[in-house]
Amino acid sequence: MWQPQEQQRLAIFEEERTRLEMLAAQLKYAQRHCCEVVEGLGKGKEELQRQCTAHQQQLEHLQQVSLRNNTQELSRALKANEKALVQLREDLQQSFATERAQARERERELEQRCVHQSSEVRQVTEMLALAREQLQMEVERRNQAEQRVQEAEEAAAEAQRHCGVAVSDLHRDVEAEKDAMEAKLQHLQRELIARRAEAVCVRQESIALDANVTKMEFLLEHGYERAAAEQHYTLLLTREAARHAQIQIATEQRALREREATAQQCYEDLCSLLECMREDEFKAEAQQREEEADTEARRRIVSVETHTGIIPKKKKNDDGGTVEEVDDGNDDEAGGKTQVLLHRYGTPTTLTGVVTCLQNAYEAVRRHQRYMQSTVDVAKERVRQLQQEVATLRPRLEQLMAEYEKQQVNFKRIWNEQTMWERQETLKGLLAKARGPFSDGECRARGTAGAVVNTQRGISGSRAT
Incomplete structure (x- = not known):
């Protein structure tokens, strides 16, 4: 249906282009003729100026001759020259007047013709502008469709690339952090064992010191005050060292707890990222199923229309109602989606499990990307087949139109x-x-x-x- 209209438009454009070329050729011819007329007037003026110069030279010569000849001959010659000059001037004025009148008439005719041709050119230009706008709208629609397909392909490729880079960087960072955390954990465990051994030693030393204190008290009772003071001072130093060791142990334990909290936070962040990727995968699979269902339904409708020849009526789409239904469905299916994801995947308990799950999610994204690419290829192939069918059906349509006109x-x-x-x-x-x-x-x-x-x-x- 669109092809005959486009052919009619092209035929109209060709006719208007031919007409414009004819008008342009006529305008060029008129301009050339005006230029020739102006050049002829200029040449006539130059010729008249040359004749005037020649007559002036003759007059000067006659004046010189009159100086040598007598007065009567000079007067007769002067009168004859004056009459000739007057006649020549009148002839020149008449020729100038006639040529000016003819040039003005030609200029008026050319101006009227130019005005008429300019009005026709303006009308044709407006028609061409309208047709160009319609063609531009059609081209913009097709370009927008191609641009949407290209943007979808680019977005999919960009998402795939970003996801691959993010997963590789995340895997590398997680492995490095895992190794560092394991090394730090082993070091802290060794330090904790050493601190516990030191605490045991300190307790044993405190027991020994208590024994020494008892001994010192016993000696103090028997007069060993100086030795008791020294032992008491030693006891105070030992207690201070034990207190300092306990403070260091508490500090190390607090740092260990902070590192464990940091590792737990990293684990939770990775788990949240994994959940987001799983939700995206679930949404992609749901969208894929919906697209497959829509494609199957559309294919069935097209097959039914092909076999029966019935064209279904178009239904009006209410945007507000559709949005409300989608929102209600999302609210109802939110809990079910979470349950399906938990039942399907489960929650990992280690960093290695989180990394493995992230890799699996990345593979699912790549599968979805391959499926989208295959869908785009199938759509392109279908468009090409439809174009071929249109090309084959167009001659048949023209034949049927000719038969219809004959009938x-x-x-x-x-x-x-x-x-x-x-x-x-x-x-x-x-x-x-x-x-x-x-x-x-x-x-x-x-x-x-x-x-x-x-x-x-x-x-x-x-x-x-």
Whole structure:
């Protein structure tokens, strides 16, 4: 349907282009003629100036001759030259006036022709601008469709690339952090064992010191005050060292707890990222299933239309209602989606498990990307097939249109013949009523004429069939 309209537009454009070229050629010819007229006027003016110069030279020569000749001859020559100059001036003025009038008439004609041609060019330009706008709109629609397909392909490729880079970087960072955390954890475990050993030693030393204190008290009771003071000072130093060791142990334990909290936070962040990727995968799979269902339904509808020839009526789409239904479905299916994801994947408990799950999610994204690419390829192939079908059906449509026009012409001709025969029958009926009863010969002639009319009607009906 669109192809004949485009051909008509192209034919109109070709006719308008040919007309514009003819107008441009006429305008160029008019400009060239004006230039030739102006050049002719300039040449005539130069010729007149040369003649005036020649006459002035002759006049000067005559003046010189008059100085040598007598006065009478000089006066006669001067009068003759003056008459010749006056006549020449009048002739030049008349020729200038006629040429100016002719040039003005030609200029007016050319101006009128240029105005008419400019109005025609302006009308044709407006028609071309409207047609160009329509073509531009069609081209923009097609470009927008191609751009949407290209943007979808680029977005998919960009998402695949970003996802691959992010997963590789995340895997590398997680492995490095895992190794560092394991090394730090081993170091802290060794330090904790050492601190516990030191605490045991300190307790043993405190026991020994208590024994020494008891001994010192016993000695103090027996007069060893100086030794008791030294032992008491040693006891205080030992207690201070034990307190300092306990403070260091508490500090190390607090740092260990902070590192464990940091590792737990990293684990939670990775788990949240994994959940997001799983939700995206679930949404992609749901969208894929919906697209497959829509494609299957559309294919069935097209097959039914092809077999039955029924064109379904278009339904109006209410944007507000559709949004409300989608929102309600999302609210109802949110809990079910979470349950499906938990039942399908489960939650990893280690960093290695999180990395493995991230790799699996990345593979799912790549599968979805491959599926989208295959869908795009299938759509392109379908478009190409439809274009081929349109190209094959167009000649058939043109043939059917030609046959339809022929049938229409035949129908008009038969209709005109039938109308003519009906008018003849009406006239015959009126003549029969006006004449009155007929004789036998007239009745026979009338029957013969009716038979001829019926025969012609049968022929017309067979032609119409």
